[in-house]
Amino acid sequence: MTGTSSQQTTDLPPAWEPATVEAELYQRWVDAGYFTADPTSDKPPFCIVIPPPNVTGSLHMGHALEHSLMDALTRRRRMQGYEVLWLPGMDHAGIATQNVVERELAGEGKSRHDLGREAFVERVWQWKNESGGKILNQMRRMGDGVDWTRERFTMDEVLSRAVQTIFKRLFEDGLIYRAERIINWCPRCHTALSDIEVEHSDDEGELVSIRYGSPDDTGDHSIVVATTRAETMLGDTAVAVHPDDERYKHLVGTEVQLPLTGRMIPVVADEHVDPSFGTGAVKVTPAHDPNDFEIGQRHQLPALTIMDEHAVITAHGPFEGLDRFEARPAVVAALRAQGRIVAEKRPYVHSVGHCTRCGTVVEPRLSLQWFVKVEPLAKAAGDAVRDGRTTIHPPELAKRYFDWVDNMHDWCISRQLWWGHRIPVWYGPDDKVVCVGPDDEVPEGEGWHQDPDVLDTWFSSALFPFSTLGWPEQTRDLERFYPNQLLVTGYDILFFWVARMMMFGLYAMDGAQPFDHVFLHGLVRDPAGKKMSKSRGNVIDPLDWLDRFGADATRFTLARGANPGSDMAISEEWAGGSRNFGNKLWNATRFALMNGATTAREVPARDTLTDADRWILDLTDAVVSEVDDLYEDYQFAKLCDALYHFTWDELCDWYLELAKVQLAEGGDRADSTRAVLGHVFDVVLRLLHPLIPFVTERLWTTLTGGESLVIAEWPAASGHAADADAAGRVGGVQKLVTEIRRFRSDQGVKPGQRVPARLSGVDTAGLSALAPAMASLARLEAPGEAFTAGASLEVALAGGTVVVELDLSGTVDIAAERKRLAKDLAAARKELAGCDAKLGNPNFTDKAPAEVVAKIKGRREAAAADIDRITARLDTMPGS
Template identity: 45%
Template sequence: MTDTITPAAQAAAESAGELAKTFDPAAIEPRWYADWENSGAFRPHRPDAAPFTIVNPPPNVTGSLHIGHALDNTLQDIVIRHERLKGKDALWVVGTDHAGIATQMVVERNLASQGLKRTDMGRDAFVDHVWEWKEQSGGAITRQMRRLGFSMDWSREQFTMDPHFTRAVVKVFVDLHRQGLIYRDKRLVNWDPALKTAISDLEVETREVQGHFWHLTYPLADGSGTISVATTRPETLLADMAVAVHPSDERYAALLARGAQVRLPITGRLVPIVADEHADPELGSGAVKITPGHDFNDFEVGKRAGIKAADMLNMLDAEARICQTADELIPAELLGMDRFDARRRIVELLDAEGLLERVEDRTIATPYGDRGGVPIEPWLTDQWYVDAETLARPPIEAVRDGRVEIVPKTWEKTFFNWMENIQPWCVSRQLWWGHQIPAWYGPDGQAYVAETEEEAQALAGNLPLTRDPDVLDTWFSSALWPFATLGWPDRTDLLDKHYPNDLLVSGFDILFFWDARMLMMGMHFMPEAPWKQLYLHGLVRAADGAKMSKSKGNVVDPLLLIDKYGADALRFFMAAMESQGRDVKMDESRVEGYRNFATKLWNATRFCQANGIGASQTLAAPSATSAVNRWIVGEVVNTRAALDKAMAERRFDAAANAIYQFAWGTFCDWYLELIKGQIDEETRAVAGWVLDQILVMLHPFMPFITEELWHAQGARANALIVARWPEPQAAVDPAAKAEVEWLIGLTTALRGAKNELGIAPGARLEAFLPAPSATAQAVIGGSMPAIERLARLSAIHSTPAPDGPAMQVSAGADLFVIPLEGVIDIAAEQARLAKARAESEKERDNLAKRLGNPAFAEKAKPEAVEKARADHAHHAAEVDRLTAALARLG
C-alpha cells in the first residue's frame, strides 16, 4: 500500500464541500471497493509491524452469498479493519472450498440437461469438465462477498484444489498413514443411496416423517415359545444377527441362562439372545432386534456380543436395494428390490405367517441426506479413517490450559464433551471430484500409500497396482486451511510471520466439523495451535426465531438488502445484533434504521462543510477552552475506551452501540446543536477533529460511507482504511462534562414535560430557580443563548416563583418551577390526562388478569402471549407517565 492518492480518493477530495443532498449507497460502494482492492489496501504491507491474521471459513465454490456468510464475514471484517487501523500488519486469508459433493452434483445436473452422464465421459474427462465449470462459474460467491466490503487479501486467494494445496493434503495423508493415524477399516457410515457415497454427520438432516412401529413375533429356535420385538424398519430383519434383552430383565433370565436362540422369520437364520444394556426393559417387550450392519447402536451391541465387523451381514447395495447376505438366506423374490418396496413385501409375508402382532402409527425422526434428498442408510463398508482420538488430545489440553481461548466460554463444555468421546473420522468419499486418495492396491488387496504412484510402485516391488478411486472428505483438506494457505509444507516467510493465526470466527454449527479438526491438524503438523482465539457466533434466524429454510419461504437474501439499504446498514445490523452465544433474529426494520443512521451522519457532515468545518490536521485533540468543546473531546476519549474494551472482549453489540450512541446522540443531536451560531475557529478545529474520530471508529462497521466522508472533508495523505486509530492524548474534563450534561438534562426534561402537557415544543417559557447550584450558575452565566435556543427558556429568575399553577422540572440537583398560567387550560388538561390514565389503567388491569390466567399462558400461541406482555408493559408505563404529568399540574 502506497501513500499515493488513488483515483477514487482524488475524485472525493475534489468534490469536498459538495456532498450530494441525498445519501445513495449504490453511488459510492462499488467505487470505493475497487479503489481499496486495486490499491493493495487489503494486503499486509507493514513488514516491521506486529502481525494480525485471520482466515475465513472457505465458502463452497458452488455457493451464493447467504445471510450466514454475511454475519460471519462481517464480524471478521470488523476485526481486521480495527486491527489494521491500530497499526497491525493485517492479513485476512480468503479462498473457496472445492466442495466435493456439492460441486459434483451441480456439474452432473448440467451434464444431464445435455443428455450426458459422467460415467459416459470417464473420470479424467469429467474432472477436466469440472475445472472448466469452476473457471467459468465458480467465482460468483467471491464477487458477492466484495459487495459487503470484506477487506480480504484477494491477491493471495486460495482454492482447496490448487496444486500447492493438493501437495499439502497428500503429504498429510501419507504422513498420518505412516504414523499409524490413518487406516482402512470396515465400519458403519452414513450412506446416501442417491449420491452413492458416505457423507458426514453435518450433511445429514433429521426430518419428522409419518411412519409406523411394527411389533413382530420371533419364534424361539427350540419351538418352546416366542419373543416379541418392535421396529420402525422391518426390512432389516433380513440381516438380523441377535436379539438383545437387558441383563437385569427377569422375564428373559431363563432364556439367557440356557443360551436360547431365535429362528428369524423369512430367512430362518438362527441368532442368539444376548444380554446388553442397550435394551430398555420399560420400552415395549424389552427385547430389541439387532442388525449390526445397518444400525449405529446395533453395531456397538454386535461388537460387545463378539461379532467382528468383517462378519456382520450386509443386506443392501450402494443404491439401497436388497442384495444377498453372506449366508445366502434371503429369498430370491426380494433380491434387487428397493428397500421400501421390500419393506412392504416383508410386512405382507410376516402377516401371512401370523408373525405380525400389531402396527402403531408413529412420527419418526428420519435422517436424510441434505443434498441427495433421500433417507440415508447406516451401511457397513470399507473406508479410510483418521485416529481422531489420538489427534484430539493436544487440542483438549490447549483449550484446557488457555493456549486456545473459546469465546463464549460456555462452548468449552460442549467442545470437551465431543473431543473426549470422539469417534474415528471417516475421510473417504465415493466421488470423482476432490483429492483422490494416494493409495494403490496390489493384486492381493494390500494398500500402498505414497505421495506418487512411482513411490507406491517402489513400495510394492513393481507389482501391478490399481489406484483407490475414492476422494478425501472436504473437511479433511479444509482442516489444513490455517497453515497450507500460508505455503506449508514449504517454510515460507508468510508462514513464519502469520502462523499461528490470531483469531478464527466461526458459526457454532461447525465447531466439530471444521474448527476442532483444524486444531487437530495444526497441532500435529506445526505443532502450535492454528489460532489463539476461537469466536463462535450464533445463526441468523427469521424474525420469529425460526430457522431459515427454502421450504418455509423465510430465507433472507443479503444481496437484496444491500440493494435496498446499502452494505453499511446491513453490516451495522449484523454487528449490533451479535450478542455472544445468541442467534441473530432478522429484522429488516432495524436494517432500515441503520440506513437512517448513515443518512444522519451524511447530513451532519454536510452541516460541517456548510460551516467551514473540514478535515483535521492533527491526531491529538486540538486545544479547547469552551465547556462544550472540552466536553466533546472527553466524550471521544470515553467512546474510544468503550470501543477498545468491547472489541477486546469480542462484544460486537457493545462496540456497535458505543459508536452509534456517540455519533448519533452525542455528536449529531447535541454537540452540533450546542455549537450552532457559535462556530469560531476553535470550534471548527474541534468539530473537524471529532468528526474525523467518528469516521475512524465507525469505519470497521460502515467502511463505505466513512471512506467517502473522510475524503469529502478534504485532501488526505492516506485512505481511511489505512489511517490511524484515535489517539486523543487528552482526558475527560469533569467540570465541562457536568455543565454540558446539566444543560442536556434541562433541555430533555423540558421537552418531555411540554409533550406530556400538550404545550407546543417551540413555546418560550419563563423559569424560576431561587437557589441555583454552582453548575447551574456556570451554565446560565456562560451559555444562556444555548439555553434559550435548546430549552426554549426566555428567562431564568433567581427569585421564588409566583403563586399559581406551575410545572416542575429537574436538571441535575436543580429544581425549576415554570408557571403555566395563560400557557394552557389547566382544568381541561387535567381532565384530558385523567381520562387517558383511566383508560390505560383499565387496559393494564385487564391484561394483567389475562396473563395471570394459567389457561391463557398454556393455550395461547407464544406470539399472542408475548404481545399481551408487551401491551401490559406499555399501559403500565403510560399510567406512570400520566400520573407524573398530573402531579406536575399540582
C-alpha cells in the same frame, strides 16, 4: 494533522447514496494494495483465513454475518499497525459440485458414466472456471478487505500437494487405515457422507413391535423387539438385552428364531441396551446400524448386508429387488400374516437423517472405507485448548469442544465420487499397496490401479490454516503468519471443521496450534427466532439488503446482533434502522463541515474550553476505551450499541445543538468549537470504519484530506482526566431540557415553536454559562413586558431546583386544547371500563389464554396512565 475547510463540503452530495460509490471505493482500496500482506514487514502479524465457502455457493446471511465480523476485526488490526493477512479461498465442495455438473449433463441426456472419469473431471473444472465462485464477487460487495493476491482453492496445485503430503505421513504413521465400518450412505449420490452432510428432521413413520422366537406368548422362548425400519430385520444376527434385566436372564445364551428367514440368532447381554426403553430388548443388525455394529464387534456377530448401494434389498427371498421403502410394508404384512406383530404405532415421529445435497433419507451401511485414527490427534487437539495455546471465545463453548474431541470416533475420509482429491493409494499384484506422495513415482505395470475414491472435502479444508500459506514448503508466508492469530466461525461447525483443523495443524506443524484464538458466533435466524429455510419461506437474502440498504447498513445490522456464541434474530426493520444511522452520520458530518469543522487546528487546552466541549471530549475518550475493551472480548453487539448511542444520542442530538450556540458567538469560541467538532468526528469515523467502511471513508477523507481510513491510525484515548463537574452541569442541562420538552408537549405546544419563558434558580444550579444553549435547545425566548405565567414546572437538579414558567398566551388555543383533551379523556375512560369488565368476568380470566389476559391487563394499565396524564394536564391549563 491534515486540514480542511467548509469549502470542501462541495465534495459531499446532500444525501448518502451507497450504490453510487461502494464499488468504486472498494476497487480503489484493492488497487492501492491496502489489503495485500507483506511477509517481510516488521509489524506484528495478524492472520485470519476465511472458512472457505463452497465453489457452488452464494452469499447467505450466515456468510454475511461472519464476513462482517472478520472484516471489522482485520480492519481494526490494520489501523492498529499490524501486518494483516485475511486470506480468501474456496472449497471444491465434492458432492455439491459433482451434483451441479451431473444435473447439467442430465439436461443433455447424459450421465457422468457416458463421459468417463477423466472427461467428467475436465467438465467440472470447466464449470468451475465459468460459473463457480460467484460468492467471491459477493464478498467484494460486502467490502471484504481480503488479500486477493493470495486467493486459494482447495483443488489448486499448492493445496493438492499439501493434501497428498499429509495423507502419506498419516498413512505411514499408521493413522490412516482402510476397514469395513458403518457409515452414512446416500443411495442417490452413491457415496459415504460426513456427519455435517446429514441433516436430521422429525419425520412421521411407524413403530412396529415384532415377536421373535415362539409365534405367541405361550412359550418361554419368545422376545419382542420394536423397530422403525422393519425391513432391516432380514439382516438381524442377534437380539440384545441388558445383563441385569431379570425378565430376560433365562434367554441370554440361547437362540430364538428370526421370523421370515428361519435363521436362529442368539440372545446376547450388552450394557448398551436401555432396559427402561420399550420392551428392553433390541434387534441387532450389525451391517445397517452403527450401535448394532458396535454390539456385533463386542460379541463377534456376523454382519449381513441386505441392501445394495441403491438401498434395494439383496437378501434372498420374496423381498429381493424391492426398494427399502417398498420392502418395509411388505415385511410388516408378511409378519402380520404370521401373527408376529404385537403392536403398531403410527404415525410415529422420530429423527431421520437426510442427505443435505439431495434430501434422500440416509442409510447406515457397512462399507469398506478409508478412516483416520483420531485418538492421538484428538487428544493433542484437546490438550492445546486445555493448556491455553488456543483460547475459545466465548469460554462456555469450550465444554462442547471437549465433549467432541474427547469422544471422537474414527473419521471416514473416503467418498465414492469423481470430483475431489483422489486417494493417493495404488493396488498391485500380490495384494501390494503403495501410498504415493507428491514427489513419488506412480507404480506402473500390469495389475496396478489407483483407489477410485476421493477424500472427504473436510480433509483438505482441515489443512487450510497452513496449506494456504504454502506448506509443506517452508515459505515466508508460513513462517510469518502461522499460527493464525484468530479463527472466526460458527459454533455449528466447531466439531466438523475447527476440531479437524486443530488435529491436522498440530500434527503437521510439530505441535504448533493452527490459531491462538477461536471466536465462535451464533446462527442468523428470522425475526421470530426460527431457522431460515426455503421450505419455511423465511429466508432473508443479504444480496437484497445490499441492493436496498447498502453494505454498511447490512454489516452494521448483523454486527449489532452478534453476541458471542448466541444465535441472533434479524429483520428488515433493523436494516432500515442501520441505514438511518448511516444517514444520520452523513448529515451530521456534513453539517459540521458546513460550519467549518476542521482537523487542521489542534484542540485548545481544556481549561479554555466550555463545559460542553470538555464533556464531549471526555465521552469520546470513554467510548474509545470501551470499544477497545469490547473488541478484545468479541462483544460486537455491545460495541455497536456503544458507538450507535454515542454518535446518535450524545454527539448528534446534544453536542451539535450545543455547538450551534457556541458557533454563533463567533471569534475564538467558534474556532475552538470547530476544532473540537473536527477532532470528535475524526475519532468517531475511525471507530466506526471497521463496521461501516464505505460511508466513513467518504466522510473522513473529506473531513481530514487524508488518503484513506483503511490505513489511518486507530484512535487512542487522550489520557486527560475526565471533568466530572462539566459532565454534571451538562447532565443538568440535559435533564432540564428534557423535562421542558416533555412539559411543552403536555401543554400542546408544537416542537419548533418558541415560547416566552422565565427561569429561576439557574445560577444556583450552576448552569448560568449554559443558559443560552439551554434556551436554544428547549425553544425558549426571553419574557416580554406582557409576560403571563400560564404554566410552570419545577425540575430538581444536583445544584438546586430550577423553576420554569411558560407564557402560553398566543401559542395554544386553550378552548380547542380543552376540547381535544376532553375527547381523549372520554376514550381512555371507556377503554378502562371495558378492560375492567373483562378482567372482572371469571369466564374470561379463567378460560382465556394467559397471553390474552396479560394483554388486557396491559391495556388497562395504559388507559389508567392516560387518564392520570390527561387529568393532570387539564388541571394545569390556564383558567382551571
